[in-house]
Amino acid sequence: MRNSFVGSPVERREDLRFVRGRGQYVDDLNPDGLLHAVILRSSFAHGRIRSIDASATVKLAGVHAVITARDMPGGPPRIPMRLQPLPEFMPFEQGVIADTKVRYVGEPIAVVVATSVAVGEDALDHIVVDIEPLPAVSDCETSAAGDRLLFEQQGANCAMTFTAECGDADAAFKAAAYVRREKFRTGRHFGLTLEPRGVMAEWDAATGRLTVSGAAKVPFFNRRVLAEQMGLPEDSIAMIENDVGGGFGARGEFYPEDFLIPFAARYTGRPVKWIEDRRENLMAMNHARQAQVEVEIACAHDGTILALRGHAHVDMGAYMRTNGAVAARNIAQFMAGPYRIPNIRVKSSLWMTNKTPVGTYRGPGRFETDFFRERLLDMVAKDLRLDRVELRRRNLIPASHMPYPLPAIAPFPASDEIDSGDYRATLDRCLEEFGWADKAKLAGKLIDGRFHGLAVGCFIEGGAAGPKETARLEINPDGSVAVFIGSSAVGQGVETVFAQIAADALEIPMDRISGVHHGSTAYVSDGYGAYHSRSVVMGGSALLDATKNLHNLIRTAAAKRFGCLPSEIKISEDGIVGPHGSSARFADFAGLTAEGAFLNKKHTYTFGAHAAHVTVDARIGRIEIIDYLAVTDCGRIINPMTVRGQVIGSLVQGLGGALLEDLKYDKDGQLLTGSLADYLLPSASDFPNLRAVVTEMFPSPINPLGAKGAGEGGIISAGGVVANAVANALGAFGVEPRELPLTPQRVWEMVEAGRLAT
Amino acid sequence: MPLSFEVNGKQVTVEVEPRMTLVDCLRHKLRLTGTHVGCEHGVCGACTILLDGEAVRACLILAVQAEGCKIVTIEGLSNDEALTPLQASFRRHHAVQCGFCTPGMITTAHALLSEEPDCDADRVREVLSGNICRCTGYISIVEAVLDARSAYRPPESQP
Incomplete structure (x- = not known):
């Protein structure tokens, strides 16, 4: 049977529970003995912690523990960067809880574990925190002035400057007939998810196993980080993905609470749940987008773009978080967008400020550069009295130039090219x-x-970041097939689209795909998750590989049963057929399971x-x-x-x-x-x-x-x-x-x- | 203090603190977790329920205020056998992505269509403007609600 589920507007499987209110999000979990965590956060943007006194708080009725940096032997562990983990960034990484300094309003200072959220929130008022306020760095200009340092030992607030380059921008500008220089700014906003973040951790002291619910986006990476921080073997931690109320790049990165709540569960020996409230969410979840740029464009009189040169300054907030460098890096590399610009030099500097740290938000760096560049193009059209559409059409990368190389970026060089398009x-x-x-x-x-x-404006959208994704197929006792995938669900419908892909690949009806199990660390040997618009490309391609491997296993097993060669086996929707009338059903091979993987170094x-x-x-x-x-x-x-x-x-x-x-x-x-x-x-x-x-x-x-x-x-x-x-x-x-x-x-x-x- | 009300056709009595909100009572005392909490200050609409037939925000009402009231939550608007016409319309129009706003959207839309089965797109938008969806961009939700109107009209007016 040749299916065509791929390409069809198949109604989503997950909707059957969502429209009935039967989704299960992390706050819907309620195991016996559950305690609730609430977090005391800094009300100062910048200050030195003189003392924290929680002695009265721990005595309050209903309070089981108050956890501060002092409870962590060896000091609070740092959260390592997941993307662009350059050594230069390490001094700016965030510890899981404030130790000697606070650097933004909202930084965790103490965790109260109590019988209810209300009791915990009451208890917060009893913690006495003495903070010596320091002058705050509230923008890039103040950060660059350098007289107020977030990290004194670094001697400066600039964490890094990326440079993207091709051709010879300076020479092109010198020779150009027309040049325009402009300054632009984008505001600070973020990937606010309607479901606030949440973590629930259960520690089994007898077996030394930790179960963490509320995982999203990149559970396998986060498990590695958590295992290291908790001093546990990776395979003793299970990260469980529940239904996830929106991702947008912001949810699912490793945040301080992703350590603090498992730590609290082990500390108290009880299941502990923390659910972010909206006020916390606005000051704790990764911010994004705030950048300013001085950018110049050089053109010929006919509007042909000759060169682009500029320097962007990105307001990073107080720490380098897991993917904090991505937008700043992309601002340098993607300033030219879909246009053919032979000479480019764009710098992007990362300035630490006393604000909530930044991370990726859908289209990181691209939303910003498209605003800068498309504004500039309309100004050029006006100056040169050219039609705006014609100016763009003239400069778009022609289809004949595909694949088209992107400007080289440094440091952390990664050669990349645009794959296809007109x-x-x-x-x-x-x-x-x-x-x-x-x-x-x-x-x-x-x-x-x-x-x-x-x-009108034109764009390109990078996607499908590598390096790898894993998928597994398993034949159920009733002959249906279960799909297990390292990709994560953040509301984008993976249970449906992977069932479409699997049904087509296996050439069976979609109702024989029993389920698509995603995102939790127990399902596949290694997974990478959902970021950079990668789930369908990476997970879907891994699924094709798994199908091939499963078919090979079926052929081998059937050949053994029928006493023939694997190449003589035919697999169809109706079953498995060998020579001389021999046949079997999928159910006869129940339990057979095959993994597949897809590796990718380039982006779509x-x-x-x-x-x-x-x-x-x-x-x-x-x-x-x-x-x-x-x-x-x-x-x-x-x-x-x-x-x-x-x-x-x-x-x-x-x-x-x-x-x-x-x-x-x-x-x-x-x-x-x-x-x-x-x-x-x-x-x-x-x-x-x-x-x-x-x-x-x-x-x-x-x-x-x-x-x-x-x-x-x-x-x-x-x-x-x-x-x-x-x-x-x-x-x-x-x-x-x-x-x-x-x-x-x-x-x-x-x-x-x-x-x-x- | 003890509190009695009717939820989804069943009379219940629960013990609550005076300061407990109705949404926390529904979710954590009665385990009706289909009603979601998105902001706790009455902006996002994820906690919308029907209180004596009216769509209200359960995060802005103390549980004790519901004494003697009739409450319907998303669970009360659902059954195991089939999707209701409104639910099916949400699915057909891809008005659901992460599903977190969905129960609040459906209870709000149900209350609207029950009162005004002939409402137009502007009216639907006006009423749904109190429910935040971060995924869909609303276009498909409005289409889904408009498409479900016929199911709320009295039988004689249907063609």
Whole structure:
């Protein structure tokens, strides 16, 4: 049977429990004897800890333990970096609990373990913490000034400068006919998940086994870290993935609580659960995005881009967390995006500040660079009196140049190239579907009190990071097949898409895939998880390998049973057939299991174009999205329904970052946006007019599925395209947005500044 | 203190502290974990339940305030046999990704459609604007709710 589940809009299996409220998230777990942990967090952005006195607290009724750095022999362990683990970063890594200094509001100082969350929260007030406040570093400028150091022994607040380079940028600038230099900033926002983080740990003293629930994203890496920190063999720890209420890059990295809660469980000998509340979440989960750049572009008179040069400064927060360097690195390497720019030199410096540390958030570095670059391109078009679309079309990497090398990056060099695509094709498709030719006539027009603006931009989206993923298939007693996969689920529908892939590969109906078991460390020998839009490409390709191995095992076993050669065995949906009428059922081989793996050194590059039509009420700075279209080519599509869901979902997150979401701090490093009343998220009424077109014109040549990572494309263009549309609408006032988010106040101020200037 | 109310058609009596919120009571005392907690300050809507027929935030109500009330949670809007038309519509329109906001979305939409089975897209958006979804971008949720309207109309008005 030749199936075609791959490519079909199969309704999701996981929805059957989610729509009934039967998902099981970590806070739904309630084992006997459960205790609850709450965390005392620093209210100072920067300070020296003089003393912590919890002597009164431990005597309170219902309090089982108060844990501080002093309870950890040898001091609090540090959390190692998972990606770009350069030795230069090590001094900036975060310890699991504050020891001698606090460096951001929200840093853990003590853990109270109590019979209930309420009792624990009451007990927090009884801990006496004496902190000598130090002047805070609240932005990159203060960090660079260097008179306030977060890590005194380092002598400076700059953790690293990445440089991406190709050609000879300086020579190209010297010879160029046209040069423009600009400064841009992106705001601080983050991958807020609707389910706050949570960890539950159970310690079995008799067997020395630790079970940790609430794992997500990268459970195998986190198990290695935890084993090292706890002094346990890796195989005595099981990381259990429950249902996960959103990931977006932020959830599932190793955070302080991922050590503190297992430690508390071993310390008390009882199961311990910690569930983050929203205020904690806003100050404890990885922040992202805040960067500023001074960037220059050199062009010929016809708009051909000759060179790009710049220096970005990234506000890292107080520590280098597990994947903290990724966005800063990507800002250097992806400034050119989908455009052919022969000479590039972009630096990106990482500045430590007294804020919540940063990590990846969907489209790390790409959302930022697309805003910088696409803004710059519209300014170039205006200067050179070129059509904005034509300028882009002229400079997009031509299909004939694929695979196309990315600029070299240092340190931590990794050669990478764009795998495939025709960027002009998606741009043209976008313009056509959007009705650009007609709508562009509205540019700058004032209709019923609102100015209309249009913009279009192009993007690339890296995905499918290696090195490896593992999958396993097992034949059940009833002849159905169970799928086990190292990939993790963060809401993207892996139970459905892997069942589609497995059913097609095994050539059996989808209802004979009994289940897709994912994310927990018990299922496969080694797994890598879900990050960098890799699950489908890596896990799916591993699944194809496992299928091949399972078929080989079946052939060998059947050949033995039938007394023939393995090559004489035919496997079909109906069973296993040998020569001379011999046959068997799948159930006859129950228990047979085969692993498969997929290794990858290169990335896939999804690509596309976005177009937006906005209106702006110049009197109040209000922006409305009248129409927004995202066209994405993401290689082979497994499930068009879920891909579209990824595009629209990530687009709305991008619009949130472009217009609403803003983590604000004051000069003392105090977080001013500690609730969802202050930190604005997109709601159902904000962006009703969004469209997505997903195509599969260019399957990836570097994996057997032909798939590409597709979880991030929607978010990447949003900031640049919306800002360009606003500039287009408010051209009469000379408005040129250079900073995100475009809040009503910021838009109004630009309009007023424009009025005064004219 | 003792507290009695009706949940999903069953009369229950539980012992709660006066300061316990209704959502904590439902989740941790009655083990009805389909109702989720996303913010505890009434913004995200993940804890939405039906209290005497009205969609309310269970994180903003003390458990003791529910004395004598009739409560319906997502568990009460579900059965083992088949998805309800509203649930099936959510699945058909891919209005679910991580599933965390889903129970609150469905209870809110159920309350809306029960009162206003002819509501238009703007009305659906207005009512759902009190429920945060971080995954879907809302387009598919609004489509799912609109598509489920016919199941809430009285039989005679159906074609």
